[in-house]
Amino acid sequence: MTKKNTDYRTKGQAVFLAALMVLSMVAVPMAFAGGAAAAADDVSSVDVDDVKAGASADAQEVTFDIEFENDVEDSDTIEFDLSAAVDAGAVPFAADASTDNDNITVSSVDIDEDNVSAEIDYNGEDGENSAEVTLTLTHDLSDVDPALGVPVDFSNDDNSITGSTTFDVVGVDIGQTRAYQGQFITTDQADGDEEIELIRDFDDDNDFIDVTNADDGFAFFATDDLETSETYSFVNASGDEIDNIQITANRFSADWNDDSVDNQGETTTSVELDANRGTYDVHVTAEGLDNDDLDDIFGGNSEAFQTEDGILLESVNDGDFDADFDDIDAGDYEFEFDMTDTVADASSTITVEDGEDADVEFVEDTVDVAQGDIAEIDVTVEGGQETATLIIGEFDEDGYQAIIEIDDIDESEFTIEFNTYLAGTDGEGDIVSSEDAEVTLVNEDQTEQNDIDGILDVDDYDMYLNSGLFQDDYTIGDDDDVEDFIDDADEVGALFVNDRNVGGMNLWTASADNAGDIEDADDIADAIDAGSLTETDTIAFGDALVHQIELDGIGGFIAATEEEDLDEALLSLIQDEEVVDIVVEQTDETRQANRQAKTLNTSTLEASDLEVVYEGGELFVIFPELPTDEDNWDRERTPADGDEFTVDLEVTDQRILEVGDSQDTPFNTIDTDDEDALMIGSEFGVADRDAEFDVEDIDGDDYVTVEAEEDQEVTGTSNIAPGSEFNVRLNGEGDARFVKTVNDVVVQPDGTFSATFDFSDESVDDEFRAQIRQGSFDERPSADGLVVDADVEETETEEETETPEETEEPTETEEPETEEPETEEPETEAPADDDGDDETGDDTPGFGVIVALVALIGAAMLAVRRQN
Structure with missing residues (x-):
């Protein structure tokens, strides 16, 4: 396909008519003259569009089928004689041409004032020797009136093919519902050359507007000066109405979506066009921008054509029209948008600013990934760059190479995800992906990418990054082009594929509610910090069981299922692909005699039964509640209090394990008894949900004790998960008539709980019943309670230490030391034991006095020794 634009400064009265003539010449019946054989065997199926009278710019598309002799390399030139149209003032100034067959091309289109010639070439190779040719001419028809049957002649270069045809310059027929102000209104229903009158409100006011003579039954009027929302009629010489039409105002607006745009980097924006009609044409001009500038700005749109002084946007619908200001001089530009066939127009101003050069860079030059995981390659964008290409690996050195095109980048920093488990497969899944750009592995079908044995090997792979799309400048499969790209790369980095790390399994527990809030690794870390997720080896029924499995290198394996949710992905690997299993089996020590071990049936699990988190080389498989339905257990034998189980994660995929004969594609299992299977396990027990209150032995009976004071704590322990909540009532x-409740009591990480009550209004010896409500316990925990005497002796001991009478009472037990006369002299050192007095006084009534006396005696002895 070739394109040639020829601009003429001569203003034409019927420029677009000339273009139509040129195109229509192909469609006329052909008269063959002379004895020379035509290079083209046939030209047929010609389709020529009409054009709009009075349009400030219009484009005409002409298509025809052309056929050449088989296996004969040849060409022919068809010339269109536009002399009749030029005489009427119609001069075309631009032409495009294309064909739908690579064997046939339009090598040139030339325009002069009287002729348009198109040279059509056939390469004579095997294959199709016919093509559909499309010519598009653009014109200015603002001074061209409606006309029917405009003649055009054409011939080929040796006149072996000649012909003629006609085309119409159209307006809006008077029989239509409405015409927009500025369009011509026409009729072909007149009688010969009779006079036709234009009347407003015919048969009402009969307001005469204008008169014209018909030409062989065809008549027209301009509507530029007619009033809108009024009805006009064509009336013949006999006074009869031919038909009528309403003139409508054409509402139209054009506004840039951005006030400014850069001329480097992010150079694209759009203009929003809006009108009260369906499809329309818009002619765009701007002071300070020439025709080539406007073509650069709007030429990326398939329906944009150069005109003599601007750009024609053809067949526009309401909405955004793209524009690219790359390399346009900085400045303020007012754009004029003219609806071509009406009086409607609009203007909008945009500022073009000097932008920064576009570029792409690696955030980190090196990226590490475990074999089989997804490598996250972070890239930054400067200057609004929207396209780039990344190559991973050099085939000659690594035996592998991925060429990745990146388009529609919409963030200043984005991540390319490269699946090292799927790399080397052909169409098996998303080897590359990104949330903030469109990424495509363009050599997915090439041997450099899909002809490797098994999973991508542990190795280091060079990475090359450059702005622009690979296929814009290079050819896929061309080794030299790939080397040129590598040599010219702006950024060079390395991807290190490392050995997989396999660790152990730790078990954690949480309440079902708290486990339901876990969705990612951050939630797990927060739960551990809060103490609502704790390690355990015993799970209470109804609590969550969390498996923490130290295993990297399976991220790509999980993603290969193409399931969006990790829980769905894991279930797919277990139930559909059968390359993973979670084996939960009762231990022999707790197995009932003569009965098989209880075993979890993972084939019955659903996505709601588990939550999966995988990040940083750790896989968390969370059962929000340990499955206890009979359907979830083989032979419907479910866990019971005191049972113990082993739990193992088994991976049997040949590709990830690099064993077996079917490593080239994902999800081929080995025998689970094979010693190559990957297994990681642990053990846990199960128990009924239970709790008990802390009690005190009073006269042989156990009581929850409180004093008749404020802030009385009722404590206890429970085997349910820390973070669980319940109520204590x-x-x-008897005579004690009260109900006290503390809601949302939380089990602590050490299994204890505490609820604080106010007993200041109650009496000593009042009895009560303590109960735990909610918490889903198998039996409601409860205990008897008693209000006991308040501990007031601590205050008394503080007063007694100041009186001599109180200090003499216990001296008999320390008789040798108390006979020294200087006991009062070192009293200033006694406060050193005050803290001890307070602590013991709180816990053991009466004992604080003894401690105080011992301290005083010790101080006296120290004074005697110092005097000696």
């Missing part, structure tokens, strides 16, 4: 018994 105290109900008075």
Whole structure:
């Protein structure tokens, strides 16, 4: 396909008509003259569009089928004689041409004032020798009136093919519902050359507007000066109405979506066009921008054509029209948008600013990934760059190479995800992906990418990054082009594929509610910090069981299922692909005699039964509640209190294990008894949900004890998961008529709980019943309670230490030391034991006095020794 634009400064009265003539010449019946054989055997199926009278710019598309002799390399030139159109003032100034067959091309289109010639070439190679040729001419028809049957002659270069045809310059027929102000209104229903009158409100006011003579039954009027929202009629010489039409105002607006745009980097924006009609044409001009500038700005749109002084946007619908200001001089530009066939126009101003050069860079020059995981390659963008290419590996050195095109980048920093498990497969899944750009592995079908044995080897692979799309400048499969790209790369980095790390399994527990809030690794870290997720070897029924498995290199394996949710992906690997299993089996020590071990049936699990998190080389498989339905266990034998189980994660995929004969594609399993299977396991027990209150032995009976004071703590322990919540209720018994409840009591990481009550209004010896409500316990935990005497002796001991009478009472136990007369002299050292007095006084009534006396005696002895 070739394109040639020829601009003429001569203003034409019927420029677009000339273009139509040129195109239509192909469609006329052909008269063959002379004895010379035509290079083209046939020209047929010609389709020529009409054009709009009075349009400031219009484009005409002409298509025809052309056929050449088989296996004969030849060409022919068809010339269109536009002399009749030029005489009427119609001069075309631009032409495009294309064909749908690579064997046939339009090598040139030339325009002069009287002729348009198109040279059509055939290469004579085997294959199709016919093609559909499309010519598009653009014109200025602002001074051209409606006309029917405009003649055009054409011939080939040796006149072996000649012919003629006609085309119409059209307006809006009077029989239509409406015409927009500025369009011509026409009729072909007149009688010969009779006079036709234009009347407003015919048969009402009969307001005469204008008169014209018909030409062989064809008549027209301009509507530029007619009033809108009024009805006009064509009336013949006999006074009869031919038909009528309403003139409508054409509402139209054009606004740039951005006030400014850069001329380097992010250079694209759009203009929003809006009108009260369906499809329309818009002619665009701007002071300070020439025709080539406007073509650079709007030429990326398939329906944009150069005109003599601007650009024609053809067949526009309401919405955004793209524009690219790359390399346009900085400045303020007012764009004029003219609806070509009406009086409607609009203007909008945009500022072009000097932008920075576009570029792409690696965030980190080196990227590490475990074999089989997804490598995350972070890239930054400067200057609004929207395209780039990344090559991973050099085939001669690594035996592998991926060529990745990156398009529609919409973030200043984005991540390319490269699946090292799928790399080397052909169409098996998303080897590359990104959330913030469109990425394509363009050599997915090439041997450099899909002809490797098994999973991508542990090795280091060079990475090359450059702006622009690979296929814009290079050819896929051309080794020299690939080397040129590598040599010219702006950025060079390395991808290190490392050995997979396989560790152990730790078990954690959490309440079902708290486990339900875990969705990612951050949630797990937060739960551990809060103490609501704790390590354990025993799970209470109804609590969550969390498997923490130290295993990297399976991210790509999981992603290969193409499931969006990790829980769905893991279930697919277990139930559909059968290359992973979670084996939960009762231990022999707790197995009932003569009965098989209880075993979890993972084939019945659903996505709601588990949550999966994989990040940083750790796989968390979370059962929000240990499955206990009979359907989830083989032979419907479910866990019971005291049972213990082993749990193992088994991976049997040949590709990830690099064993077996079917490593070239994902999801081929080996025998689970094979010693090559990957297994990671642990053990846990199960128990009924239980809790108990802390009690005190009073006269041989156990009681929850409180004092008749404020802030009385009722404590206890539970085997349910830390972070679990329940209510503690105290109900008075006998004459004690009270109900006290503390809601949302939380089990602590050490299994304890505490609820604080106010007993200041109650009496000593009141009895009550302590109960735990909610918490889904198998049996409601409860205990008897008693209000006991408040501990007031601590205050008394503080007063007694100041009186001599109180200090003499216990001296008999220390008789040798108390006979020294200087006991009062070192009293200033006694406060050193005050803290001890307070602590013991709180816990053991009466004992604080003894400690104080011992301290005083010790101080006296120290004074005697110092005097000696």
